[in-house]
Amino acid sequence: MNRRLFLGQSAALLGTTAGINKLALASSSNKAQVVVVGAGYGGATAAKYVRMLSNNSISVTLIEPNDNFISCPLSNLVVGGEEKIGALTTSYDGLTDKYGINMVKDMVSKIDTQKKTVTTAGGSTIAYDKLVLSPGINMYMDSIEGLAQANADGVTLQAWKAGPETVALHKQIADMPDGGVVALSIPLAPYRCPPGPYERTCQIANYLKNNKPKSKLVVFDSNANIVSKGGLFSKAWADLYEGYIDYRPDNKVVAVDGKTRTLKFEFSDDFKADVLNVIPTMGAGNIVVDTGLANMNNRWAEVDFLNFESTQAKDVHIVGDSIQVAPRMPKSGHMANQQAKVAAAAIVSELNDFPINPQPVVTNTCYSFVNDRDVVHVASVHQYDPTEKTFLPVKGAGGLSAEPNRIEGIYAWGWAKNIWNDTVG
Amino acid sequence: MKTLKSLSLIGASALLSVGASTSVLADELMAERIYNQSLAATCASCHGTNGVSVAGQDMPKISQLTHEQIATALRQYKSDEKSGTIMHQLAKGYTDEQIEIIAQVLGKD
Numbered sequence: 001m002n003r004r005l006f007l008g009q010s011a012a013l014l015g016t017t018a019g020i021n022k023l024a025l026a027s028s029s030n031k032a033q034v035v036v037v038g039a040g041y042g043g044a045t046a047a048k049y050v051r052m053l054s055n056n057s058i059s060v061t062l063i064e065p066n067d068n069f070i071s072c073p074l075s076n077l078v079v080g081g082e083e084k085i086g087a088l089t090t091s092y093d094g095l096t097d098k099y100g101i102n103m104v105k106d107m108v109s110k111i112d113t114q115k116k117t118v119t120t121a122g123g124s125t126i127a128y129d130k131l132v133l134s135p136g137i138n139m140y141m142d143s144i145e146g147l148a149q150a151n152a153d154g155v156t157l158q159a160w161k162a163g164p165e166t167v168a169l170h171k172q173i174a175d176m177p178d179g180g181v182v183a184l185s186i187p188l189a190p191y192r193c194p195p196g197p198y199e200r201t202c203q204i205a206n207y208l209k210n211n212k213p214k215s216k217l218v219v220f221d222s223n224a225n226i227v228s229k230g231g232l233f234s235k236a237w238a239d240l241y242e243g244y245i246d247y248r249p250d251n252k253v254v255a256v257d258g259k260t261r262t263l264k265f266e267f268s269d270d271f272k273a274d275v276l277n278v279i280p281t282m283g284a285g286n287i288v289v290d291t292g293l294a295n296m297n298n299r300w301a302e303v304d305f306l307n308f309e310s311t312q313a314k315d316v317h318i319v320g321d322s323i324q325v326a327p328r329m330p331k332s333g334h335m336a337n338q339q340a341k342v343a344a345a346a347i348v349s350e351l352n353d354f355p356i357n358p359q360p361v362v363t364n365t366c367y368s369f370v371n372d373r374d375v376v377h378v379a380s381v382h383q384y385d386p387t388e389k390t391f392l393p394v395k396g397a398g399g400l401s402a403e404p405n406r407i408e409g410i411y412a413w414g415w416a417k418n419i420w421n422d423t424v425g
Numbered sequence: 426m427k428t429l430k431s432l433s434l435i436g437a438s439a440l441l442s443v444g445a446s447t448s449v450l451a452d453e454l455m456a457e458r459i460y461n462q463s464l465a466a467t468c469a470s471c472h473g474t475n476g477v478s479v480a481g482q483d484m485p486k487i488s489q490l491t492h493e494q495i496a497t498a499l500r501q502y503k504s505d506e507k508s509g510t511i512m513h514q515l516a517k518g519y520t521d522e523q524i525e526i527i528a529q530v531l532g533k534d
């Protein structure tokens with residue numbers, strides 16, 4: 001080991017990574033204040049790890065409008081009826097009780113990056129030394145004609161943010177007569193959770209096979225191919241769900257008629273179904289865009305991968321699905337949790353004028369259920385490359401399951417319970 | 426902490442921008458602790474915060490292992506001496522130095 005080299009490198013980085021002078025903070029007789037916006041996989045983890053890594057010496061306020069944490073990973077099991085949403089729901093109490101985080105149930109409506117304050121919809125203004133934004137994604141409902149109205153009417157659901165729509169989509173499928181047709185529309189990548197739509201395909205087909213065997217699922221994919229775990233999903237569909245899934249790549253939905261439950265396409269004929277699940281294109285969460293931080297095509301936020309600081313605003317760190325990702329880095333809950341720890345370590349170091357880690361590493365692990373118990377995974381490891389100034393996947397590391405298997409079905413639940421605890425427990 | 430005893434910090438101390446010289450060593454230890462803990466935290470997403478798994482599920486419980494057991498297992502996964510569902514793929518992404526630090530942070534001894 002050569003830690004001297006490590007510290008030498010990192011100390012040299014101090015010149016380019018400006019910290020807040022801890023003596024100045026101390027003279028104001030206040031603890032440093034970190035404000036975190038959004039308590040999902042990214043934000044909640046960042047809040048918890050700032051407290052942990054600072055030995056509770058930094059105050060953390062976490063602003064979140066929802067009462068509980070609801071996991072998107074595993075929520076396809078709810079769509080398919082194998083699980084209840086309650087099994088994916090965790091209270092935020094651990095963050096306040098065990099970690100001393102100040103939870104504020106509110107939405108942030110405005111950020112002043114000059115004055116370093118956030119203003120909430122409820123009217124509070126909170127000052128920060130460091131701000132972490134992890135608002136997840138914004139669904140572009142207006143990108144498909146008629147979708148916003150059809151969604152507001154409860155006819156055409158996205159169910160991509162886990163919650164009431166997840167439960168409602170299952171009910172729509174369960175209420176459908178046998179012999180009905182479910183249509184699933186997948187947006188062009190990049191979107192949240194690359195394998196998610198294909199796991200959902202499995203879960204809906206699994207439900208139809210077991211409960212409504214005369215029914216079928218038609219999948220309209222805007223992409224030319226299955227975006228993630230393609231070979232594994234194709235094989236699972238053929239082995240488990242022959243006759244239930246009609247997969248149509250290169251089919252981009254451009255309009256929805258909620259009244260007649262009809263999808264319209266760029267090139268193909270209109271398609272009428274009993275249940276429409278349209279997942280629209282998505283981009284960074286609204287607060288990131290509204291603050292002017294979505295500086296990549298006004299869609300994603302560019303960050304410095306050493307500390308996840310916005311390239312647009314000093315002392316504003318952005319993690320999770322809102323960022324412009326590094327090469328082959330997925331937008332996943334696991335990745336948000338990993339990014340948040342890099343950001344938290346950098347924030348604690350910078351607030352203390354310590355050197356930050358010059359070569360962080362993040363991993364991704366993603367399990368997909370092909371039925372009620374068999375699972376396939378994709379995994380990767382991403383090391384920071386000082387030359388490229390980005391995370392690069394380590395060649396030879398990571399990979400896929402050989403085939404769907406039950407042991408990983410058990411590990412997938414172990415993963416879920418541990419990451420929920422690591423995030424909000 | 427064993428992790429900190431073996432540190433070689435002298436070279437870096439002059440570069441650290443802290444005010445009081447008496448706090449230099451403490452600050453270096455803090456900086457190193459943050460680095461080590463955040464590196465080991467990459468494992469926590471699957472194996473639990475500080476390697477402590479939630480009770481009642483079957484993910485391998487690494488906090489019950491010694492640092493030598495963890496380091497050996499990770500090196501064996503990395504070299505394919507040991508097979509697994511996913512760890513042989515993830516271990517290959519870490520340097521030998523990172524594996525050593527992770528094992529020292531998470532090991533029960």
